[in-house]
Each structure stands twice: as C-alpha cells, then as structure tokens.
Amino acid sequence: MAIAAQEIPEGAKLKPLPRVRLELVDVFGRMAQALSFPRSVGEIYGLLYLAPKPMSAPEISEALSISKGSVSTGTRQLLTLGFIRKVWLQEERKDYFEAVLELGNMVRTAYDQIFKVRAQNAERRLTDVTDTLADEKAELSPGEYALIKERLARLTKLQKRAKQFMPLLERLIK
Amino acid sequence: MAIAAQEIPEGAKLKPLPRVRLELVDVFGRMAQALSFPRSVGEIYGLLYLAPKPMSAPEISEALSISKGSVSTGTRQLLTLGFIRKVWLQEERKDYFEAVLELGNMVRTAYDQIFKVRAQNAERRLTDVTDTLADEKAELSPGEYALIKERLARLTKLQKRAKQFMPLLERLIK
C-alpha cells in the first residue's frame, strides 16, 4: 500500500507526542548542548529513540517544529556518527530514520570521530609550537629559552601519556 | 601623572611576547573552545603556562588585548578549576597568577567538576522521564507503553553501567 490517501492524508497533523516522548526529546536536546552539539541534533535523536516506527524527515520536522533544513543537516550528522540509520520502507520514496539503540556503538564512533581526532590535532599543534621555539632560539634569552623548553617538554610528555592511555580507554569501551 | 617608578613605569608597553608564547596562547585558546570553554580562558592559561614569572591581571589584559572584565571572570574560572593559582608577590597589592603545571591535577578537577556533575544530572533527568511514563500509562496504548518502557530501561541500564565505570576511570586518572 503506497500510503493510501484515506488512511494517512498527507497534510494532516500527526497526533501530538505523549509527554514522555517530549521529555526525552528535551533530555537529549540538553545533553547534546552539553556535548557541544546543536540542540536540534539531540532532539532528533531523542524523538527517534522512543519512536514506535521509523520516521520520515517531514514527520520529524513537524513533530519537533524545526525546519526541514535543520532536519536534513541534523540527520546527516547523526548518520555520520552512527547514532541513527536509514531504513527503506516498502515502496516509499522518502527516507525513513530510526535510532540505533545499541548505545555502545555510539560511544565508540563518537570516541573515534571526536576524541581521537582532537587528540591528533593537539599533537600536531604542539609539535608546531616546539618547532617555533627552535626557530626562535636566537632571539630569546638563554634563561627564557630553557624555561619554555622545559615546559613544552612537560606538555609533550603529558601528550604522550595521554596517547598511551588511549588504547586502554579503547579496550574499555570496545 | 604620578607614575613614579624608575624601574617599571606603570603605563609602559610590556615587550611583545615571543612567537612561541603567542602560539601556545592560540593552541590553548582553541583547545578551550573545543572543550566548550571561552576561548579567552584558554588563552589566559596558555599565557601563564610559559610565563617566566607570575603575571598580574593588568599584564594579562594587555598581553592578550582582552578587557579587565574578561580577565577577572577568566581567572576566576581557572582558579575554580585549579588550573592556575594566586601568588602573593612581595609587598604588592595586585594579585599575581601562575599556571599550575601539574596537569594531572587539572584533569582530576575538571573530571570532578564537569563530568561527574553532568553524569548526575543525566541520572536525575532520566528518573524524571521514567516517572512521567508511569503517570502517563493510562493514556498510552499498551503496545506503545511497553515499547517506551523497554527503551527507557535500556537507557537506565546504560546509565548504570556508566556509573560503575566511573570509579574505574577515576582510578586511571588519579
């Protein structure tokens, strides 16, 4: 059945969400913000997490009162992170989305994509700073040079320790 | 103009920072942003980290070209987190600040103040949602009720696992 017009008229308002679902939308919205994701991204996940069946982009847009532009970018981010997946419903042309419930996966992907990347950036930038120090040696007093060198060495050491620590963390979450 | 001091004329421009220091200011500024702290907070820490001696608020303000309001709020945050400390220099009236170099401490405090608090909030909010579900049971179809209940149970389970996991994490960073 190709979405029979009698059953689900296209323009009709969907029935309002139960309070539990609204509340979880809010919880995930705030959580997203705390993790410096756009609130709307968290809300979309929160909506899908308690959805009895996959939801289309227009449905999400209406349920959360957010624009389809935001739904499009939000779902893209969530797909990239592996927090939701696309499901191909019957003969439908629309994309349907459902939440990935195995939150363990999520943590893993998020870790790889966010934490690991940031750690690598930090490492690279620290190397750059150390290079600058070498370049600038002549212009610095011996005392200041020594002090900066020692402190950068501390940072590098810490960075190395963090790096060693990562595989352990990986084992714990994988 | 009463500006006395032969040695350190009050209004004088401090000599410009060496490039290494500017670069580290930038590195910590960006890092702060990534961790959703104000950039200026990271910059202050980056400045102090390579400072040969403690710096006063006005010095920080001038070196980073940020207002004294920002220096005041920024140093307060860093003090609270244990990232910097006040030092009482000679007879001076001004506050002087220096970076806490033992970054291990920092990680610990940050963990306690940020991660732990957030975990507790998340726990409380999840309980609230579960309560709402109970309240709303009558208004939901049995199928939907069961589904939501099961999914909230999943979340609670995850939350419990995360909680158990925390002491382990604590041992690792402490």
Added chain:
DNA sequence: CAGTTTGTTCAATTTAAATTGAACAAACTT
C-alpha cells in the same frame, strides 16, 4: 508534459554566549 514531494545547500536571520566597558567598592598613596 506540468505539477508534487523530498531533500540539499547556502545566504539571511535569529539566538545564545562571550566580551566589553562603565559603574562601583576596596585598598592603598600623597
């Protein structure tokens, strides 16, 4: 074919957060 619907992209707008700067109090100096 023209007309819908879906979904993406991006410029314009809105919103939230950081930053400034002015007002003020406190601790000094002359």
Added chain:
DNA sequence: AAGTTTGTTCAATTTAAATTGAACAAACTG
C-alpha cells in the same frame, strides 16, 4: 582629605553558531 590603582559585577554590545527559509535538483505522479 582627594586621587590612584585594582578588581568585581552587570547591562550593553559584539561575535559565533544554529536555525530558517528560499532556491534548486532529483525522483516521482497524473
């Protein structure tokens, strides 16, 4: 005493990020 300097607070402003909405392309329908 009056005048400096330091540091805090908070309302006003600036800045950065999220969101919208319009333009567009793609995939369909009658």
